[in-house]
């Protein structure tokens with residue numbers, strides 16, 4: 041089949057690689073001039089690194105270079121994804137610097153994709169346009185007079201060089217990983233650096249008590265099981281039953297360590313609530329040097345504050361906070377999150393995509409209901425986003441071949457609505473319109489592979505209970521699917537017919 045993919049971040053790249061291996065004719069569009077999506081040179085802010093450790097942020101069949109540090113920089117990750125694209129021939133099917141302006145269904149169920157180069161028709165469409173790609177900058181009142189007075193308002197992803205902050209009074213808005221990351225290099229050159237934090241979040245030390253890599257605690261199946269999932273299995277039943285006390289103290293002890301390790305009480309930066317609340321926002325991995333910067337006065341955190349307006353005073357740019365404080369603000373960098381949307385999709389398609397609250401209705405985070413031929417990837421943002429995207433790509437390849445046994449539309453809708461209701465509660469609605477699955481990353485992998493009868497060996501899965509999840513353990517999944525597709529009935533028509541499930545019995549996958 042001829043398949044278009046919108047986006048050359050990791051989700052688009054891995055989808056392209058799997059679909060190429062499944063024998064399809066693929067074209068990948070990206071509006072940026074390089075691959076890597078959020079790690080593109082056009083979006084990197086100084087100080088950006090992964091939160092996940094490098095092995096956990098790897099694709100299954102393409103390890104990161106040995107000389108990369110445990111938390112690689114944005115530039116290193118971009119280079120890694122570019123090398124992945126080259127290794128698997130994806131670089132030959134890329135259309136970079138090419139924005140998709142519209143994607144519409146044709147009357148015969150195919151897709152017309154429009155770019156500045158004209159329209160092209162495809163049998164299937166995969167949307168991998170990123171859920172943390174479009175920055176959300178608050179619409180502050182007074183921005184015009186502020187800008188006229190020389191003030192600059194930027195999204196974190198538009199701030200590429202710390203030198204732009206040299207000698208300036210800078211406000212960084214937000215308290216997530218990006219805000220803290222960007223505040224550190226700014227504080228080294230700026231006249232002042234104030235972090236405006238609406239709500240303090242718990243931050244996990246990279247090395248708990250200075251020794252234990254956080255991945256040993258939170259990037260394991262045990263770490264995931266500390267949070268109650270919609271359905272409990274095996275040991276989870278114990279953890280959320282008789283073992284509940286142990287579970288809570290395990291989780292909250294990380295909070296106590298964090299308070300001690302960073303001296304948060306002295307700094308006045310102990311967040312409200314328990315460490316368990318970490319699930320309600322992003323995983324707040326602490327930025328190296330952030331609390332040290334607060335301690336030595338280079339960074340001031342204005343806790344429980346927001347900017348209420350930007351203004352001009354005596355010809356200079358300023359910002360006013362909710363408590364009435366007015367701060368000099370020559371540069372305001374907003375690390376205030378992202379918007380999720382698909383503006384290029386036809387209104388009639390968009391109508392079917394969302395619930396009444398604007399959440400994406402995607403079965404397994406992949407397939408919209410009632411829109412044949414359309415898939416999403418990367419709408420399963422997790423602690424192991426490359427692995428989740430790769431497994432979703434395998435699911436897409438299987439569904440394109442018609443070998444996924446799906447419930448009917450009504451049952452799929454019920455399952456998606458139930459999952460969203462659960463996530464509303466579990467994450468206090470911080471699931472980015474249904475596109476972020478943290479902290480249930482591996483449950484999603486298990487469900488996706490469960491649909492395909494293609495899981496890794498139970499023994500290997502079990503080893504991930506106490507050791508960090510190793511994406512490399514999943515390297516046999518794509519070859520197993522490709523072998524299964526190859527052994528299915530040969531197809532006589534241009535549009536492949538679905539092999540029966542009997543054609544597609546599970547294969548043993550090397551763990």
Ligand SMILES: Cc1cc2nc3c(=O)[nH]c(=O)nc-3n(C[C@H](O)[C@H](O)[C@H](O)COP(=O)(O)OP(=O)(O)OC[C@H]3O[C@@H](n4cnc5c(N)ncnc54)[C@H](O)[C@@H]3O)c2cc1C
Nearest residue numbers: 047049050051070071077078091092140169170418423425
């Ligand atoms: C700063 C930062 C740090 C992160 N750290 C981690 C981490 O440590 N661990 C983790 O698991 N996840 C992390 N994430 C989550 C991250 O989003 C995923 O890891 C992953 O990179 C997302 O890949 P993606 O391909 O889904 O989307 P993206 O990387 O956002 O790529 C989407 C691509 O689609 C393109 N595009 C969009 N619209 C169009 C259009 N109309 N036409 C053409 N092209 C289009 C964009 O240009 C972009 O290149 C981080 C995210 C951010 C922002």
